Amino acid sequence: MKRYFILLFFLISGTILFQGFQCASPEMTTAKLAFRNNDWQKVEEFAGKEIAKNPKNGEAKFLLSRAKIKLNKTEEAAKLILEAEKLPLEPEIKQQIPLTKFLIWTNAFNTGITHFNNYMANQNKLLLDSAIYYFKIGQMIRPQNAEFDRLIGRAYEELANEEKAMESYLEYAKKLKNDLDWAKNVGVFLKMPRKDLASKIGKAKESVGDRLGDDSVLTDVYSAMGRPIYIYYSLDEKNEFIVEGWRVNPPAEWLENEKTSYIPLDVNPFAFLAQSYFNRAVAIRDNQTLDSAKRVAGINENLEKAKDFTKIITNIDPTNIDANRFLISLYEAQGKSDEALAEIGKLVQKEPENKFYLAQYGELFLRLNKYDEAIEQYQKALKIDPEFCDVNRNIAAAYKNKAVAIIQFQEDKKDKDKNFKENPEEYKPYLVQSADYFKKARNCEKYKNDLQVLSELANLYFGLSNLGMNTKNDLNLIVDDLERLEQSIPDNEKEVYWLKMCKILGDMNSPKAQRACQEAKKYLK
Known part of the structure; x- marks a missing residue:
């Protein structure tokens, strides 16, 4: 569970000078x-x-x-x-009023964070009530600061109070609207490299560095149309600064170090809202007491709201695979897949060199079983960034699915025409490319020991071996990697792991298949 950091500010409080006491009571x-x-x-x-x-x-x-x-x-x-x-x-x-207000809200913020972190350590829900109490005090002083709405909503989430959490998160979204609109208009998004942002909006007029725990953070200060803009960065695994959040034209009464203080933008409130509205749509769909017209209207109203909040995530965090897939599911639930294609297509047309938009476009085509179109978009993304981990993994799936579709077509044709001869050469090249891209995906730490990727490679190498290719050694190496995974597989994934091993080892006629199948039976529900 995420731990929150206490704000640290360094201020020169100054001396308070009083007028003479002669007229005072x-x-x-x-x-x-x-x-x-x-x-x-x-x-x-x-x-x-x-x-x-x-x-x-x-x-x-x-x-x-x-x-x-x-x-x-x-x-x-x-x-x-x-x-x-x-x-x-x-x-x-x-x-002295601004400094005093600052002291009050930071004290409330830090006390609330302490209570929240203590709750995470011992799960005493009374601490959440205390956290909310202090966050609301901070909110009294800084009502424009959306961070308080986010934290209050997060506490209500832990209390399983969906209505209150939604109420706070809706305020969070409302207060961030100008920030989100600005980012969408100029094409700024989370995890964007600082150098890429500079190429879009120019050089910052000022930069402020700091440390948060063991991490280095940075704030760039810009000015656009008379409005100050603050961009917050942290260092990624490549030791490069990437965008973590931004503020557009914060209130003038805020102290300058409040404005420059690193505050990352959190997409989780939008995800919570999207999921909550989707759940409401499902509940309305399942409510047989409503008449048909009210059910349809209620379902569509909540699905539209779910889409709106999911789009916020896909706009500001285009690398978020879960959000992209959820958005596609929402369009599909409304029977509007073509509308989704059109919307993402516009983004690609506007920024044809944006690898994230291309990846989203490819993901949608893949979900719609349009494999050639998916491959085309993924290839464009890989031309921009050959090491794009998720795209290497997804294009591998697209090539495999294309091969499977050809195999199915040939099998169906043979069922209808006994004289028809299957032609492996029509699909074998796609299986080869699928294996190559899955292998490349493993160069990323994210997929190096991914069970799905490893099992896909094992199945591909086995199939290619049966088609006359020399892939047995590759297959054995992958199986070795799969066997090494055994001890690290969580209990809730062991059923899937052993089922995959049962099939792979069984296909290979390995003596180890018997144990794998027996282990799988233990976990079958």
Whole structure:
């Protein structure tokens, strides 16, 4: 489970200068002196007495708010500073309001994160209530900061309160709309290399580096049409900076280091919303008490919402395979596969060199069993990036499926015409290419020990061997790799593992097949 980081900021708080005490009440004078002496309980007592006598004294509320911060009474501090800033204040006090608000919301944020992380460690759900409480305090001070909505929604997810989680995540999406629209319009997305972004929108006017835990992070500051734009990066496994998030025109009242502070954009709230709306569509479909017209309208309304939130993910995280597949499934559920092709086709037309859009296009064609079209798009993507792991894996599947379709066609024809002769040369080249691409996919750590990729290679090498190709040694090496996987296979995947091994070893007439098949039976449900 993901652990969240506490915000760290470095500020020069400055000295608070007060006007002379000669016109102040005894309570106010005592509160100011106590403030200078860091006697926070006395500040609390006498500033409180002053406010009771004079509720319009903004300076007293400011002093009391600062004391409440020191006394860890964060909610009271938040309410007081919001009241104080609406009242007449001397300039030297007024200029301290932004810093005070900053201290309150960061304190609330960090306390909430601590409670949330403690919950993740011991699963005590009371800690989630505390986390939500503090996040809502932070939200009082920074209502425009979508991060609080995300964190509150995440806590409600853990509490299995779908309605509250959706409510918070919808606010998250609403507050990020301008950021998301900007990214879509200029073609910026998550995991985009910094150098690629610079080629799109130019050189940053300023860069701010920092560290988060053991990781190096970076913020670039841009200006477009008079609006400041902050781009956040982290280092990837190649030691290159990649985009992790952005903010467009954050509120002017925020301190500059708030704006430059690294905040990654999280797609999980959009995934939760998409899945929730899809689940609602399914529930309506299964509700036989509704009349047909209401069911159809309800299903389509929720599927459209599911599509909208899934599209947000595919726009800003085009490498997200699960989101791409889910979006295709949603179109298919509505019988609108052609509409999906048209939409992704427009993206490809707009940015023909965008390997991620090409990969999405290929994925859709593959799902629609249009193998030639899928292969065409995948080849274009690989021309841009020959080491594109997911595309190497998917084009391998496309070639295999094309070969299987030809085999099925020949078998059907033979069933109808006993004189028909099957021609392996029509499909063998596609099996060879499939094996080559699966092998190339294994160069990536992601697929090096992937059970599906290894079993596909084993089946391909076995089939090619039967077609007269010298692939027996390749087959044996793959089987060795599969056998080495045994100890690392999770319990919930062992049934699949042993079923695959039973078939592969059985096809090879290996003496090890008997054990594999026996193990498979143990896990059969």
